[in-house]
Structure formats: structure tokens, C-alpha cells
Amino acid sequence: MANIISDETIEYVGILAKLELSAEEKEQAKADMGRMLDYIDKLGELDTTGVEPLSHVFPVQNVFREDVVTNSDMREELLGNAPEQKDGMFMVPRTFE
Amino acid sequence: MSITDMTAVEVAAAIRAGKMTAVEAAEAMLARIEEQDKRYNCYVTVDRAGALAQAREVQAKIRAGELTGPLAGVPVAVKDNMCTEGLLTTCSSKILGNFVPAYTAEAVLKLKEAGAVILGKTNMDEFAMGSTTETSAYGVTRNPWNTGHVPGGSSGGSAAAVAAGECWYALGSDTGGSIRQPASYCGVVGMKPTYGTVSRYGLIAYGSSLDQIGPLTKDVTDCAAVLEAIASHDEKDSTSVERQDTDFTSALVEDVKGMRIGIPNDYLGDGLDEEVKAAVLKAAADLEGKGAVVERFDLSLVEYAIPTYYTIAAAEASSNLERFDGIKYGYRTEAYAGLHSMYKKSRSEGFGEEVKRRIMLGSFVLSSGYYDAYYLKALRVKALIKKAFDEAFAKYDVILGPVAPTTAPELGYSLLDPIRMYLGDIYTIAVNLAGLPGISLPCGIDKNGLPIGLQLIGDCFQEKKLIQTAYTYERLRGVFPSGKDQEINSPEPDEKEECRHE
Numbered sequence: 001m002a003n004i005i006s007d008e009t010i011e012y013v014g015i016l017a018k019l020e021l022s023a024e025e026k027e028q029a030k031a032d033m034g035r036m037l038d039y040i041d042k043l044g045e046l047d048t049t050g051v052e053p054l055s056h057v058f059p060v061q062n063v064f065r066e067d068v069v070t071n072s073d074m075r076e077e078l079l080g081n082a083p084e085q086k087d088g089m090f091m092v093p094r095t096f097e
Numbered sequence: 098m099s100i101t102d103m104t105a106v107e108v109a110a111a112i113r114a115g116k117m118t119a120v121e122a123a124e125a126m127l128a129r130i131e132e133q134d135k136r137y138n139c140y141v142t143v144d145r146a147g148a149l150a151q152a153r154e155v156q157a158k159i160r161a162g163e164l165t166g167p168l169a170g171v172p173v174a175v176k177d178n179m180c181t182e183g184l185l186t187t188c189s190s191k192i193l194g195n196f197v198p199a200y201t202a203e204a205v206l207k208l209k210e211a212g213a214v215i216l217g218k219t220n221m222d223e224f225a226m227g228s229t230t231e232t233s234a235y236g237v238t239r240n241p242w243n244t245g246h247v248p249g250g251s252s253g254g255s256a257a258a259v260a261a262g263e264c265w266y267a268l269g270s271d272t273g274g275s276i277r278q279p280a281s282y283c284g285v286v287g288m289k290p291t292y293g294t295v296s297r298y299g300l301i302a303y304g305s306s307l308d309q310i311g312p313l314t315k316d317v318t319d320c321a322a323v324l325e326a327i328a329s330h331d332e333k334d335s336t337s338v339e340r341q342d343t344d345f346t347s348a349l350v351e352d353v354k355g356m357r358i359g360i361p362n363d364y365l366g367d368g369l370d371e372e373v374k375a376a377v378l379k380a381a382a383d384l385e386g387k388g389a390v391v392e393r394f395d396l397s398l399v400e401y402a403i404p405t406y407y408t409i410a411a412a413e414a415s416s417n418l419e420r421f422d423g424i425k426y427g428y429r430t431e432a433y434a435g436l437h438s439m440y441k442k443s444r445s446e447g448f449g450e451e452v453k454r455r456i457m458l459g460s461f462v463l464s465s466g467y468y469d470a471y472y473l474k475a476l477r478v479k480a481l482i483k484k485a486f487d488e489a490f491a492k493y494d495v496i497l498g499p500v501a502p503t504t505a506p507e508l509g510y511s512l513l514d515p516i517r518m519y520l521g522d523i524y525t526i527a528v529n530l531a532g533l534p535g536i537s538l539p540c541g542i543d544k545n546g547l548p549i550g551l552q553l554i555g556d557c558f559q560e561k562k563l564i565q566t567a568y569t570y571e572r573l574r575g576v577f578p579s580g581k582d583q584e585i586n587s588p589e590p591d592e593k594e595e596c597r598h599e
Contacts, residue, residue, distance in 0.1 A: 013457050013464065016460040019441060020445045029454070043408075043474050046398075048474065053476030053479075056336070058338065060335075062335070083427070083428070092436060
């Protein structure tokens with residue numbers, strides 16, 4: 001395997017991904033990611049010098065509209081899906097002391 | 098013939114003619130689901146009461162002459178990644194196990210405007226990440242042709258429901274083949290339209306630049322009718338394209354004289370099952386016999402499509418799935434120490450293995466130091482792949498090939514090796530990268546009694562050429578057997594895990 005994923009890398013990617021992996025999952029993730037990157041490295045065979053990255057297949061532009069309210073008040077329905085709510089607001093864990 | 102064996106357009110015609118009502122149609126289908134879905138597990142949620150209420154409402158409008166379209170009154174199944182107001186929408190994930198949307202996806206609204214009755218939500222790979230419907234948090238779906246095999250994925254529940262006669266048609270979504278491949282494995286018709294043709298508003302995003310909603314149906318006529326109903330220009334989706342040519346049923350014409358059809362040599366090489374190859378080439382010869390001009394050509398870059406796709410799709414997934422944080426909706430972990438611990442534990446407990454694998458990969462390829470080498474590199478290769486298709490479509494109206502290298506694998510086989518599963522997407526995935534339309538329709542049955550799919554790919558906005566070619570082939574081929582008649586092949590499934598929501 002050409003790509004060896006270190007413990008530090010998996011730790012760092014876990015922070016970016018906001019995922020907490022068990023020791024066993026970390027080992028699996030290291031192996032999986034190494035294999036996938038070996039596979040993705042195949043793209044290195046192609047010379048893409050001077051090729052512009054294509055993010056959208058059509059040459060579309062930003063879409064603008066007037067800043068007017070089109071939807072109705074759905075506070076109750078939207079809050080209804082929240083794991084915790086209080087006084088018409090989402091409840092989150094304490095973020096500072 | 099039972100009414101559940103009719104096509105969607107036939108059912109609508111019978112309702113219009115007063116031979117049956119929308120309520121009778123819904124009742125017949127709900128009874129069939131009740132009778133056999135324990136065997137196949139096509140549905141995550143069946144909305145019995147809601148479907149009957151909608152059917153009564155639609156019937157009244159049909160009687161009043163307010164609804165006259167070709168699908169009015171016909172019940173439909175919707176993949177569980179499209180939001181439906183007031184109806185559980187799980188994405189087949191634990192993290193959305195209790196999510197009830199406050200609004201309905203635009204594509205589903207378009208169907209409701211056309212008089213559709215929503216039966217329920219179909220099973221899928223979790224967040225559409227998978228090719229077998231085995232990564233669902235709500236149990237696997239089984240292939241109606243043989244319950245020891247997968248239905249394909251990620252729209253496996255939708256394809257299996259059509260094949261099993263548990264709906265007249267269904268909506269799926271296709272990011273790398275997720276409509277066409279399960280349609281192929283289940284012996285039904287599935288179409289991925291040109292990117293931007295169907296609004297993505299209310300479709301829970303996986304790879305936004307690749308995702309597109311499309312129909313899964315019993316035949317090409319139904320496919321054209323459904324696509325015509327759901328295509329729309331939507332200001333709520335910034336990638337929606339304004340098109341004037343969405344009268345797709347006008348292309349249901351039996352004629353391929355002079356149609357230029359190219360078969361990529363690269364789609365017939367190593368890894369392609371001999372029986373699949375023979376059936377696909379037979380279909381090409383049949384079309385040639387009807388006057389199409391069929392040629393082989395080299396498409397090139399085919400082996401680069403999969404690594405390009407997994408880089409881009411994983412990057413977009415890692416970004417799109419950041420919204421699942423245990424605050425606004427969905428699962429929140431029981432015990433945590435502070436905000437960040439809550440985020441991490443909720444996500445780690447709520448997402449399944451394949452979803453986490455792709456989020457990790459996506460976070461890595463977007464991280465500083467690797468962004469250029471992986472993510473931008475993939476976007477550059479995507480531009481080359483698009484160019485290869487542009488060159489092919491300068492010569493051909495339609496590209497013809499297989500949908501997948503094999504027929505449906507056995508349950509469990511694909512999960513052993515993710516990369517092997519990814520390789521199964523080789524003929525479908527480039528279509529999404531280039532934004533093209535593609536259709537899958539049955540063209541044969543292998544020695545194990547499983548259906549084989551034929552794929553037709555068109556240039557952007559050329560759905561009509563695909564529909565015309567597919568319709569002509571379908572007439573030549575004749576009636577294809579239905580999956581639900583093949584139950585004799587199937588071993589009795591084990592007791593499935595009971596995790597259905599009612």
C-alpha cells in the first residue's frame with residue numbers, strides 16, 4: 001500500500017469530520033482511506049496541466065431574486081424536529097461557563 | 098390480470114374512463130404491500146391513512162374535471178431521501194430516524210399537482226451511499242426476482258417496489274447510477290435526466306453537483322410521462338435549468354432510422370459478464386435491424402471515472418452532511434460533555450459505516466495541503482471526461498452499453514470489499530460527472546433467472562432521443578416478464594429485522 005495513513009492524520013481528519021472513532025474504527029479507517037487514496041492516485045497518470053477544474057457542467061451564473069419573504073411562519077413545525085427546545089428556541093449544551 | 102400488473106398510464110386511463118377509482122387503486126396497492134412487503138422490505142414507511150385521504154381528494158378532482166393528466170389518480174412510491182411534509186423521511190439513516198419534514202420536495206409536489214397519491218417512502222442505501230440497499234439502517238431490501246440477491250442501489254427500494262408490483266411507479270435519485278443500476282438489477286425502466294432538469298429542492302443532498310431525481314417505471318411510456326410531470330424550472334434550486342423541451346411523451350415514437358448509435362469498446366472489456374455482453378450486443382443488433390447506424394468507438398478515460406467520482410462525491414458529502422449536528426433535527430446522543438462532544442457523539446452514533454467512510458475521505462481530500470492534489474485534480478479530470486463525451490456526441494446521437502458489469506449479486510457479497518462495490522458503477526458513473534441523461538431498460542435474463550439491463554446515454558438535453566430509441570427497442574423486444582412472477586426462484590428469506598416505521 002503506497003498511502004500509509006498515520007494516527008495523527010486520522011485524528012486530524014476525525015476533528016474535521018466531527019466524528020469520534022473507536023480504536024478499532026480508527027484502524028479500519030486508516031486501512032480504508034489508504035486503499036481509497038491508492039486507487040484515487042490513478043488520476044496522477046493523467047496530465048491535467050492547463051485544464052480548468054470543472055465544478056459545474058453548465059456555464060451557469062449566480063441566480064438572484066428579490067429579497068422578499070415567500071414562506072410562512074413555520075416555527076412550530078421546524079422546532080418540532082429539534083431534540084430539545086425551550087421558549088421557541090433550539091436548546092444546545094452550555095457552550096461557555 | 099390483476100390491476101397491480103397494469104402500467105401507471107393504463108391505470109390512469111382506467112380511472113379517467115370511470116372503470117375504477119383512485120381510491121380503489123390505492124386500496125389494491127396497499128393490500129398488495131401489506132401482503133408481501135415483509136418478504137421484500139421495499140418500504141421504510143407506508144402511509145396507509147394518508148394515501149387513502151389523498152386518493153379521495155384526487156378522485157373528487159378527477160370527477161370534477163380539474164385533473165386530466167396521464168398520471169392522475171395513480172399511487173406512487175417515493176425514495177426516502179425526498180422530503181414529504183408531515184411524513185417521516187429517514188434517508189434510511191438512524192440519524193434521521195424521527196425526522197418529519199415541514200415541507201415537500203419540489204419533484205414530489207410536481208407529482209401531486211399531476212394527481213399522484215403518495216403510498217409511502219422506499220428503502221435506500223443510507224444517504225444514498227451504496228450500490229445494494231444493504232447500508233440502510235432499516236434492513237436490507239430483497240430483489241423480487243430472487244430474494245437471495247440484492248435489488249441494487251441506492252434506489253433499491255424504489256426499483257424493487259416497481260418490480261414486485263408494490264407501486265405503479267416510483268421516484269429515485271441518481272448520483273453515480275443509483276436509479277439506472279437498481280432498475281437493471283430489478284428488470285424495470287429507470288432514467289436519470291440531464292443535470293438541472295428536475296429540481297433538487299427538498300432532496301436531501303449527497304453529492305449536490307451529481308444528484309438528480311428521476312423515474313423508475315414498468316415501461317418507457319410511463320418513464321416519459323413521469324419525467325414530463327417532474328421536470329420543472331425551480332428558483333429554489335440554483336442549479337435548475339430552464340428548458341422548453343420537456344414534452345417528453347412526444348418522443349414515444351417507434352423509429353430509429355438513421356439514429357447514430359455508438360458502442361464504446363471500453364464498455365465491453367475486462368470484467369464484463371459474457372451473458373450481459375451478449376444481451377447488450379443483441380439489443381444493438383436489433384436496433385441496427387430497424388435502421389439505426391451502429392458503430393464501435395473508443396470513448397477513453399473510462400477507468401478514471403470511478404476515482405474522480407469518489408473524490409468529488411465524498412468531498413461534497415462531507416460538506417453536505419455537516420448539517421447533521423444533533424441540534425435542529427435528528428438524533429442526539431444521550432450522554433456528552435459539552436457542545437463539541439455532543440456533535441461528535443451524535444454523528445458517530447447516528448451515521449453508519451459507509452457514510453462515515455465517505456465523510457472521512459471527503460474531509461481528507463478537502464483539507465489544506467491535499468485540496469489541490471486530490472479535489473482540484475478530480476475536477477480537472479472531470480473536465481477531460483466531459484470533453485471525451487462531447488467528442489463522442491459530435492459523432493453519435495446515443496451511446497449504448499451495459500448498465501452494470503454483472504446481474505444482481507448475492508446479498509452480503511458487495512459489502513465485503515468497498516472498492517469492488519465501487520467498480521460495479523463503472524458504466525454509470527461518468528454520466529453523472531458529465532451531467533448527461535441516461536436510461537436503463539431490461540434487455541435479457543441470465544442463466545440464473547436475473548434480469549440484464551441495457552443503458553442508453555444521450556448528450557445533455559437529448560432525453561427525447563433516448564426515449565425514442567428506448568421505446569423502439571422496447572417494442573422490438575416485446576413484453577418483459579415482471580419480477581413478481583419470478584418468486585418461485587426465491588429461497589424463503591430469513592425473518593427480517595423488524596424496524597419498519599408505521
